[in-house]
Amino acid sequence: MDPFTNFPVAHAPVLIVGGSMVGMTLSILLAKHGISGCITVERHPSTAIHPRAALFHPRTMEIYQELGLYDQMRAESAKSYDENSRVVAVESLAGKLIQTFASNINEGIENVSSAGRLFLTQDKLEPMLRKEAIQNGIDLRFSTEMISFEQDDKGATALIRSVESGEKNIVRAEYLVACDGVRSSVRDKLGIKVNGHGLLSHSLTIYFKADVSKYLEDQYNGVIYVNNPTVRGFFRIDRTGQQGFLVVFTAGKQGTKESRFPADNVTDEQASEYLRAAIGNESIQVQIESIAKWRAVCDNAQRYNVGRVILAGDSAHAMTPQGGYGGNTGIQDVHNLAWKLALLINGRAGRELVEQTYHEERFPVGQKTVNQVLERYVVRSAPEMKKSVDYLEEELPDTWLELGFRYHSSAFMADELGELNEDPLVATARAGSRAPHVYIKTAAGDSSDASPYPISRLCDGNFVFVLGEKADQWKQAAQETNSCMDLPQVIPYKCRGRDFLIRYGISPFGAVLLRPDGFVAWKTWQDPVPGVVAASVLRDVMERILCLNGKESLQAVESINPHSAKTISNDLSVAGQEKKTQVQFLDLTLT
Known part of the structure; x- marks a missing residue:
């Protein structure tokens, strides 16, 4: 049937x-x-009943900024966690410090993102x-x-x-x-099928209540890795020091098969022993709230x-x-x-x-x-x-x-592939990369009252064409392309500021096209060369990015500047296509 x-x-x-x-x-x-x-x-x-997935990265928080949830998440986080906490490794909470992985999880983040990490x-x-x-x-x-x-x-x-x-x-x-x-x-x-390394361990998470406040230093430890002969894992404890959870990856003699399966047949009594060993106090009173078992894989x-x-x-x-x-x-x-x-x-x-x-x-x-x-x-x-x-x-x-991962796909007009990951602090808006973090302010006319905000917030679900202050041909190209696509007219702003041009790797005549997700789709250093129609180039670029396949044609995008693709043979022409997408043009006043 x-x-x-x-x-x-x-x-x-x-x-x-x-x-x-x-x-x-x-x-x-x-x-x-x-x-x-x-x-x-x-x-x-x-919704979830266990406190899992506690650390959120800057890129994720940028996404939640876009959805209007960022402030609410920060306020909720502050009730239990310090946003500038440390990540350390210890023998036990009562034992000696082994290593500090991060003294402040948000140190320097303001230089690369508008959103910090939070628990x-x-x-x-x-x-x-x-x-x-x-x-x-x-x-x-x-x-x-x-x-x-x-x-x-x-x-x-x-x-x-x-x-x-x-x-x-x-x-x-x-x-x-x-x-x-x-x-x-x-x-x-x-x-x-999956590419992986098999089962790493049969692990468990112990949710508990216990007063461990005296073992926490003045600077709050957001993640505390524990490594001793009895147990290997990590703590996440709320700022009161009265409750949290302990993840146990391996237990017992290191290197043995049995050590990789601490969750097998675990009882509350055994979980309490793991917890006391991780705390470093065999007599401390602990209350096991619940135990979750899971498979550690990559x-x-x-x-x-x-x-x-x-x-x-x-x-x-x-x-x-x-x-x-x-x-x-x-x-x-x-x-x-x-x-x-x-x-x-x-x-x-x-x-x-x-x-x-x-x-x-x-x-x-x-x-x-x-x-x-x-x-x-x-x-x-x-x-x-x-x-x-x-x-x-x-x-x-x-x-x-x-923040530094770079996409490689047919939906970009890239000059070269480059590395998959780069330092976001020195990234220069190569195609496939996240738009480098700068603060801007947009203001009509000569107004300077607008508050600065991150360039990542410009996209908001649209394609955005960011231009140098002298990129008049690209401005006109965006307006003509929108007209051809039967889209609303876009609002122009004026771009000022050498810092922006240096960071984005363009001249005052150049342009950078951002996708709705804030990644650089294409950029050009300068005006198109004589004989190349800017609107035609931009239209071809958009059709390539959107995978709108029609008759094959060879475009002259490569002749714009040496930073563009060497050869671009695309299925770009789309005859009779009624619905297209909007290129939003913005001239930006830099702070």
Whole structure:
């Protein structure tokens, strides 16, 4: 019997399977991009009940700035954590300091981002996301699971079921996005294998209450790694010193097989012993609130999509908690994906923008991050594994991973590929990189009253054309291109400031095109050379970025300046295309 018959059918642009942190963030992003009617299903009855995923990176917080949640998250974080805390390693809370990994997790961040790192547990964040989703009219269904799905060239069909009532429904969607976690059933059905290192340990998280305040120094320790003969893992303790959780990776004699399976058959009594050993006080009174068991792995899916079914978050990549990269990488997955889905669903982009460039851009980031997290796992929590791991990368600075990754895909007009990661402090707006952090102020006429704000906030779901103060031809090109695309006229502002030109690597005649996600799509050092029509170049660039494929043509973009692509042979002409996307032109007054 066909499972996709005899049930009510609901239609949605996107079906999101998994309504945790990553899935809800995707649903909100899609709503902000104007895509309504999406359905999100989550098999659990409510948002997270355990305080997981506590560290959020600057790039992630920039995304939540865009969604208007940043201030609320900071206020909630401040109730339990110090935003300028340390990351250290100790023998135990009562024992000696082994190493300081970071004396202040936000030191120097203001030079590369408008948003700092902060600690906020998942059980505090997800209710905020749920409230925001509801306010945006999102169809968010808890206690609902997906039983099966299939796809064709037009979309995906899924059978979903209420966990409570057993009632079944069909959802027909243009795209299905799987945010269903490490044990993704969607990934398994697609037959996607993972690149990884196997099971690192069978670990556990112990949620506890105990007065450990006397062991905390004046400068609050946000993450405290513990390494002693009994237990290896880390603490995260709230600022009162009265409660927190202990992650145990390995226990007992290092290097033995048994040490890698501390969660096997663990009891409250054994968990209390682990906790007291990590505290360094055998007689301290502890209360075990709960114990969560989980598999420590560092894996990356070999494909991030098959056709119209897409993986995001833990279903695409699984990581141990070191550095908090798992949740952050997932949120950045869906930020990359949401604007592409929105343009495609609205008929303003080709399918390759989603079905090709999402994998091209996010897979290398996922693989690099998995490799770097493995290095941190071994160095910080399992040094005995150095001999058994096939290959261990050299550790990159955190900001290079969090802010300095560079996309390589067909949706960029890049002069050269370059390294996957770079120092965001010296980045110069190469195509594929995040727009370098500068503060600007925009003001009409001669007004100077506007408050400065980060350039990353300009995009807000649009393409933004940032120009040098003498780039009149590119200004005209943007206006003509918008007119040709039947889009509203854009608002011009005046650009001043040599710092901006130096940081973005252009002359006063140059221009930088930013994507809706704040990444540099293309830039040119100067005016087009004589004989090249700027509007034609910009139109070709946009059509390349949006994967709008028509008849093949060779464009003269390479002749603009030596920083452009050497040869560009694109399927760029789109005859009769009615719906396009907007290039928002802004001249910027620099502070």
